Amino acid sequence: MPNRYAYLGPAGTFTEAALHELHPGMPEGTSVACTGVDAVFAAVRNGDVDAGVVPLENSVEGGVTTTITELVNGAPLLISAEAAIPVRFTLAAREGSAIADVKRIATHPHALAQVRGWISAHLPEAETFAVSSTAAAAQAVAEPAAPYDAAVCAAIAAERYGLRPLADDIGDCSEAATRFVQVSRPGALPAPTGADRTSLVAFIADDHPGALVELLNQFALRGVNLTRLESRPTGDGLGRYCFCIDADGHVADAAVGEALMGLRRVCRDIRFLGSYPRADEGSGPAQIVPAKGTSNADFHDAERWLERIRTGCAD
Numbered sequence: 001m002p003n004r005y006a007y008l009g010p011a012g013t014f015t016e017a018a019l020h021e022l023h024p025g026m027p028e029g030t031s032v033a034c035t036g037v038d039a040v041f042a043a044v045r046n047g048d049v050d051a052g053v054v055p056l057e058n059s060v061e062g063g064v065t066t067t068i069t070e071l072v073n074g075a076p077l078l079i080s081a082e083a084a085i086p087v088r089f090t091l092a093a094r095e096g097s098a099i100a101d102v103k104r105i106a107t108h109p110h111a112l113a114q115v116r117g118w119i120s121a122h123l124p125e126a127e128t129f130a131v132s133s134t135a136a137a138a139q140a141v142a143e144p145a146a147p148y149d150a151a152v153c154a155a156i157a158a159e160r161y162g163l164r165p166l167a168d169d170i171g172d173c174s175e176a177a178t179r180f181v182q183v184s185r186p187g188a189l190p191a192p193t194g195a196d197r198t199s200l201v202a203f204i205a206d207d208h209p210g211a212l213v214e215l216l217n218q219f220a221l222r223g224v225n226l227t228r229l230e231s232r233p234t235g236d237g238l239g240r241y242c243f244c245i246d247a248d249g250h251v252a253d254a255a256v257g258e259a260l261m262g263l264r265r266v267c268r269d270i271r272f273l274g275s276y277p278r279a280d281e282g283s284g285p286a287q288i289v290p291a292k293g294t295s296n297a298d299f300h301d302a303e304r305w306l307e308r309i310r311t312g313c314a315d
């Protein structure tokens, strides 16, 4: 039976585009549109689907809170894949509308944050309304008795719901991109590819000067490059934070594995969120030349040397 995937729906979201990027040519009927990120997580956890795709971070607006909260606090799931896609926004309305008619605009909060400048320049009087996704906004605007005049959505969503684009490419940052992750129930990890990413959440043991530096040193000492560090409240009281970390490399790599063991020693708790192929393999920080003494071979050589000393076989 083909795998089934949940995603933040309805059809026409950027998340659906990410799902198709991860699984090109997936058979009809294998995707399940959910009305919220939390519903995607629930579908994965209760076994309705094999995996789910959700937005994790946007290059302009940052982390997607619901996704991060689910990964940090919900029943453990693993990230098994990622996709990064450019996000371009269209203002779309029912046939016959003009820009001057737009008084009420619906969209997803992350999308709104990325078009705020355009809206205040072109529609300063318009009211904005947050809905569960950009495609949900387009779907709502298409209703004859819609409470909104226009949606900020992907061009493909405008087309799917029969809306007319009033303005294209209205994002304030032309290079905006969103990173999506596929989450699965815990199981075997994807094999290392040589261009991987590892995600985890670190809970520091106690609040003291240098606690974050101690944590970061575990990576720095082993030459592991970090690609994301985000603090999130633990929910246990003001000033209590955990740290969401993405690092280059796979947990099967000696340097990453040793960094994780170091974290385990200095932190109260570590939630491992997965090792999976990087979406941008072949470019960017994955190309960083490993620091001297941090390759797999260097670690294994040092391990064998220590073993010889311990067993009295040192030369």
Ligand SMILES: O=C(O)C(=O)C[C@]1(C(=O)O)C=C[C@@H](O)C=C1
Residues within 6 Å of the ligand: 008, 012, 013, 014, 015, 016, 055, 058, 064, 087, 108, 110, 111, 132, 133, 134, 135, 178
């Ligand atoms: O609403 C959508 O189309 C989504 O896929 C969600 C989402 C997000 O959560 O950031 C994805 C990409 C865009 O940045 C705007 C919205």
